[in-house]
Amino acid sequence: MVKVYENSFSYDYSFPAVALAYFLRYPNPYATHVISTDVIDRRFDAETQRLYTTRLHLKKSKLPPAVLKLLPKSILGNANDDSSQSYILETSIVDVKEGWMETESRNLEWTGILSVVERQMYRRPLGIIEVGSRDTSSGTASLIEHAKDTGTDVTASVTLLSRLGQGRFLKQRSKVIEEASSSSRVEEEEEQPKRGLFKSWSTASIQGSIELIGMRRTREALAKSKEGMNVVLDRLRQGGLVAVLEGMRRDREAAFQEGGLLRNALSKGRADSDEESPTVSFDPFDNE
């Protein structure tokens, strides 16, 4: 089963401003749980004026209690120890000539339980003349000036897929990939009833529940992500790059402090902590 969530909205800022804020969006007050961000690949194609980037984010995260309840111990193993952090892979292409940016983010762990792939397309609205080529001034101010007359349109789609019960996905992934290339997913789904109606029904319903929980979180996450971008964009407008970097530094300090407080609280009254810091969540894309 696959669930897809789609949404469209706009930023009241020019495309270059949004494309700049995108690489500067962590940390922000809505994303204090982002521990690190690294660029693992970057390529500039001078001919097409496109920039290809792959980044790896590390976030504090945890499977939500609602999902934990649905999962048998045998699948989780020592998950409670390992699940406090998770890696997110983000790829993006910025085409400055044509005025669009395409991004994709996905979780790298727990993909058997729930794989979340978020794609966003950012576009300079049609009819707006190219900003780039005639602009020779320096500083960020002129990038922002265009905000008055243009915005940036965004379409987002999030694909959620739980493969729970297809246990081989948890441990024998490489084998699965080989199998998947020879047989389509549809066939895999149809295989299930043979294993007994009840078993397949319950697996399907657990998958469905997990996808629904993911869906709810996705909606919240997209809203938060937009708020975060707007904070960064506002800082950019108020005081350029300097203001963004200064804000980032403050957010980072705040996150460290919060982490410290949380650790203290846990070490004092720690039994088995079901408590979550307000910024900790399972969904890897709270801020995308």
Added chain:
Amino acid sequence: MSASLAPECNEVKERYDSCFLKWYSEKFLRGNASTDECEPLFKEYRSCLSRALKDKGIENMLEEARQDMKENDTHHLRRS
């Protein structure tokens, strides 16, 4: 600036990030870029980072993700 997952790479990452932001905002986004001027710094940062990725076993995870991407892309294409 955001931190690196490998603390030992923070210093070189910071130098690279500063270079990139300047190039990206002053040249690329204005359509005035002809080469990636920060490539030497990126190579330095990348070599520090790749050691950390290997040590933490992240390289393997990235490889799995690439395989998974192909699979999911099939889905995506079918939908659209």
